Amino acid sequence: MSETMTAYEKVMAARDANKLTTVDYIAHMFGESFIELHGDRRFADDHAIVAGLAMLYDTPLTVIGIEKGRNTKERMERNFGQAQPEGYRKALRLMKQAEKFHRPVLCLVDTSGAYPGIGAEERGQGQAIAENLMEMMTLKTPVLTILIGEGGSGGALALAVADEVWMMENAVYSVISPEGCASILWKDSSKAPEAAEALKMTAQDLFSLGVIERIIRQPKAADTAMFESLKMLISRTLEKNLSLSVEELTEQRYARFRKIGTAHLH
Amino acid sequence: MDFFAFVKPKNELESVPDAKQNVPFIPEEMWMKCPKCNTLLLTTDLEENLNVCTHCGHHFRMESKQRLALLADTDTFTEHDSDLTGSNILDFPGYDQKLEKARQKSKESVLCGECLMGGIKAVLCVMEADFMMGSMGTVTGEKITRAFEYATENKLPVVVCSVSGGARMQEGILSLMQMAKTSGAVKRHSDAGQLYITILTDPTTGGVTASFAMEGDIILAEPNTLVAFAGPRVIEQTMRQKLPRDFQTSEFVLQKGFIDAVVTRDKMKDTVVRLLKMHGYREAAQ
Numbered sequence: 001m002s003e004t005m006t007a008y009e010k011v012m013a014a015r016d017a018n019k020l021t022t023v024d025y026i027a028h029m030f031g032e033s034f035i036e037l038h039g040d041r042r043f044a045d046d047h048a049i050v051a052g053l054a055m056l057y058d059t060p061l062t063v064i065g066i067e068k069g070r071n072t073k074e075r076m077e078r079n080f081g082q083a084q085p086e087g088y089r090k091a092l093r094l095m096k097q098a099e100k101f102h103r104p105v106l107c108l109v110d111t112s113g114a115y116p117g118i119g120a121e122e123r124g125q126g127q128a129i130a131e132n133l134m135e136m137m138t139l140k141t142p143v144l145t146i147l148i149g150e151g152g153s154g155g156a157l158a159l160a161v162a163d164e165v166w167m168m169e170n171a172v173y174s175v176i177s178p179e180g181c182a183s184i185l186w187k188d189s190s191k192a193p194e195a196a197e198a199l200k201m202t203a204q205d206l207f208s209l210g211v212i213e214r215i216i217r218q219p220k221a222a223d224t225a226m227f228e229s230l231k232m233l234i235s236r237t238l239e240k241n242l243s244l245s246v247e248e249l250t251e252q253r254y255a256r257f258r259k260i261g262t263a264h265l266h
Numbered sequence: 267m268d269f270f271a272f273v274k275p276k277n278e279l280e281s282v283p284d285a286k287q288n289v290p291f292i293p294e295e296m297w298m299k300c301p302k303c304n305t306l307l308l309t310t311d312l313e314e315n316l317n318v319c320t321h322c323g324h325h326f327r328m329e330s331k332q333r334l335a336l337l338a339d340t341d342t343f344t345e346h347d348s349d350l351t352g353s354n355i356l357d358f359p360g361y362d363q364k365l366e367k368a369r370q371k372s373k374e375s376v377l378c379g380e381c382l383m384g385g386i387k388a389v390l391c392v393m394e395a396d397f398m399m400g401s402m403g404t405v406t407g408e409k410i411t412r413a414f415e416y417a418t419e420n421k422l423p424v425v426v427c428s429v430s431g432g433a434r435m436q437e438g439i440l441s442l443m444q445m446a447k448t449s450g451a452v453k454r455h456s457d458a459g460q461l462y463i464t465i466l467t468d469p470t471t472g473g474v475t476a477s478f479a480m481e482g483d484i485i486l487a488e489p490n491t492l493v494a495f496a497g498p499r500v501i502e503q504t505m506r507q508k509l510p511r512d513f514q515t516s517e518f519v520l521q522k523g524f525i526d527a528v529v530t531r532d533k534m535k536d537t538v539v540r541l542l543k544m545h546g547y548r549e550a551a552q
Contacts, residue, residue, distance in 0.1 A: 114476075114495065114496075116495075116496030116500050116501050116504055116505060117496075117501065117505050117507065118501065118505075118507055118509065118510070118513070120495075120496075121494060121495060121496060121501070121513070121514060122522050123522070124480075124519075124522065124523075124524045125476070125495040125496065126475035126476040126479075126480050126493075126494070126495035127475075127480040127524050129476040129477075129495070130445075130449060130475070130476050130477050130478070130479075130480040130481050131480075131481075133445055133446050133449035133450075133476075133477055134449045134450075134452060134453040134456075134481055135453070137446065137449060137450035137453050138450075138453050138454070138457065153433070153442060153473075154433075154442070154445060154472075154473055154476040154495070157442055157445060157446060158476075160446075161446045161449075161450075173439055174438065174439060174442075175433045175435055175437075175438055175439055175441050175442040175473070176433075176435045181435050184435070185360070185435070194359075198356065198358050198359055198438075199356070199358075199435070199438045199439075200356050200438050200439065201438065201439065206439055209439065209440065211439050211440070211443060253450075254450045254454070257443060257446045257447045257450055258411070258447060258450070260440065260443045260447070261355065261404040261407075261437075261440035261443060261444075262404070262408060264352055264353050264355045264404070265350060265351070265352050265404060265405060265408055266350075266351060266352075
């Protein structure tokens with residue numbers, strides 16, 4: 001199915017209001033074990049970010065995800081999955097907590113981007129994202145990020161400086177939305193399908209560019225077997241990285257980002 | 267011709283050239299209008315005054331070369347990776363032509379190297395607005411990363427002058443990845459105990475704000491500089507929110523607590539040199 005879809009059809013699939021969101025993934029993989037933790041301890045609790053502790057088989061895990069909401073009411077509450085600085089600061093607080101207890105971190109990303117609003121700017125949206133990028137790069141505990149829908153620019157990257165980054169087969173990840181790109185470059189947002197193609201934003205494109213490690217088959221709601229295998233895969237990857245020394249782990253993470261896109265430089 | 271000439275009696279005195287004609291002719295490239303106070307300024311006066319309006323103090327944008335001259339001691343700057351170039355890696359439509367056009371003015375959107383500042387050895391990176399609005403592509407990110415790695419290895423402080431429209435969309439996800447890469451290099455330089463000073467200049471936005479521009483130990487900005495993650499037009503268009511006056515200027519972000527100081531251009535080098543000294547950096551032996 002995903003092989004025959006155009007890039008823009010994948011953008012649409014990634015934005016599909018009926019697809020599974022972060023809270024669905026948490027419920028299907030961690031069930032009753034999930035304990036939600038709130039707040040950035042500085043300003044507020046951003047509902048666009050869902051975070052907490054869960055059990056991955058016998059291992060406690062910090063889970064942080066961006067939640068778009070599954071219906072209109074939820075979407076309003078979740079600010080349509082557009083996090084504000086306090087959301088990124090909540091995420092960082094819980095990552096630092098995970099580091100303290102040497103607990104692995106799983107991030108689930110689904111956002112059109114960081115919230116571009118007055119309050120978000122006043123409270124340092126750029127600074128909040130920048131701090132996450134810096135701190136995640138040297139976080140002394142394993143981090144795995146899965147893009148389950150939209151990966152919108154800096155707002156997605158702020159949870160994606162990880163040892164490995166995976167994408168669902170119909171997820172997209174881009175520096176700008178295809179509509180934004182088309183309207184800036186060609187003054188015509190209806191050329192979004194062309195922009196989607198040009199931006200190389202599908203999971204398959206990003207895999208061939210060496211930006212992600214794995215493409216995951218998209219689970220459907222009732223697909224317990226698929227969730228189980230995803231859980232196994234997460235567990236194996238985190239276990240492998242837990243066995244590394246802190247130096248090996250952080251060197252490996254820096255090297256991962258260090259080499260992306262350097263092949264064409266001369 | 268005087269419109270009323272035909273009704274006026276001829277008078278010898280009127281043939282004296284009027285005041286307007288007394289003004290010496292100035293070719294257009296010799297003067298500039300200040301966009302803030304509308305005063306006409308002689309370009310020579312403007313240049314002498316560090317491209318700051320002599321009337322209202324408005325800071326004009328500067329080319330990277332002028333900024334180098336402003337910050338580095340005379341003839342001490344050695345550029346690193348000056349020939350590092352990339353290609354149209356995503357085969358993005360129109361990017362080859364854009365690159366070619368931009369390269370007629372400068373090599374890339376950042377100039378990196380080492381120099382002396384007040385006799386102190388430092389790594390200096392200056393972004394170039396003339397190159398695709400200082401957008402960050404893979405070459406930009408790589409040069410900045412290498413500059414920080416070099417500084418970490420050689421125990422040197424880093425000074426970065428930012429000016430950028432954000433990530434370069436023609437390089438797609440790879441430009442986004444530069445935010446992570448440069449941030450990683452900044453963090454390792456920081457963990458090694460070295461000082462990083464950022465100088466935000468107009469405009470500093472998007473992916474550059476959300477990465478190395480906001481990661482300095484000390485963040486300085488020129489007056490009336492746009493400092494934003496989402497630029498004012500993006501906010502107005504997508505959120506349909508009316509913006510407060512002076513929103514996202516350096517004075518505004520100073521009030522909000524996100525930068526350390528607003529410093530005028532004439533005081534910038536002196537401020538940086540004093541900060542370097544206070545962090546234990548000493549003048550290099552001649």
